[in-house]
Amino acid sequence: MAKDNKMSVIDRHYLTLDKIIERYGDRPGGLIRVLAKAQELFGYLSREVQIHVAEKMCLPVGHINGVATFYSQFITSPRGKYTISVCLGTACYVKNGQNVYDRFSKLLGVEENQNTEDGMFTLRSTRCIGACSLAPLITVNEDVHGHLTLNDVARITGQYQEKEAEVEAADVGAEPVGPTGYQTQASPPN
Ligand code: FES
Known part of the structure; x- marks a missing residue:
């Protein structure tokens, strides 16, 4: 101490x-x-x-x-600002959950429980979270996104990047700039 x-x-x-x-x-x-x-x-x-x-x-x-x-509930390294948890419970799995997970993994360039280089995202898989009617689903921190298609992966990732860009822009009083795709490199310091 x-x-x-x-x-x-x-x-x-x-x-x-x-x-x-x-x-x-x-x-x-x-x-x-x-x-x-x-x-x-x-x-x-x-x-x-x-x-x-x-x-x-x-x-x-x-x-x-x-x-x-x-135990999968425990993590031993720092998490990104947004933890993307892809449900691989039975209902989600049979509705393409694994492919959704793989698409996130490829897009972000990370494996299970790894963080993107910019510290923005952590990717993990979870068991059933009890909302099977929304399968396949993911959570991003506390947000639930259901009925996902593979096309939603980039959209959702971009949504959180955009959110961050807006927060940063508000911090510096600049116009927000929406992301055009995922970039694993951190923005240069101001
Ligand atoms: S299997 Fe994914 S919420 Fe139940």
């Missing part, structure tokens, strides 16, 4: 996490609960966070890492 008198946000997250470990660490399923809280606090389960949990729970780091990498 930082040694500043003023407690940093990170320090506060660790304190909160320690309370969760104290409360749930010894209970059945406690580790999953602890890791879920850690991910909620820190955004992902970094090596440092895994070591912290291991020390506090008196468990080998390898065990923590094994759990963190086994």
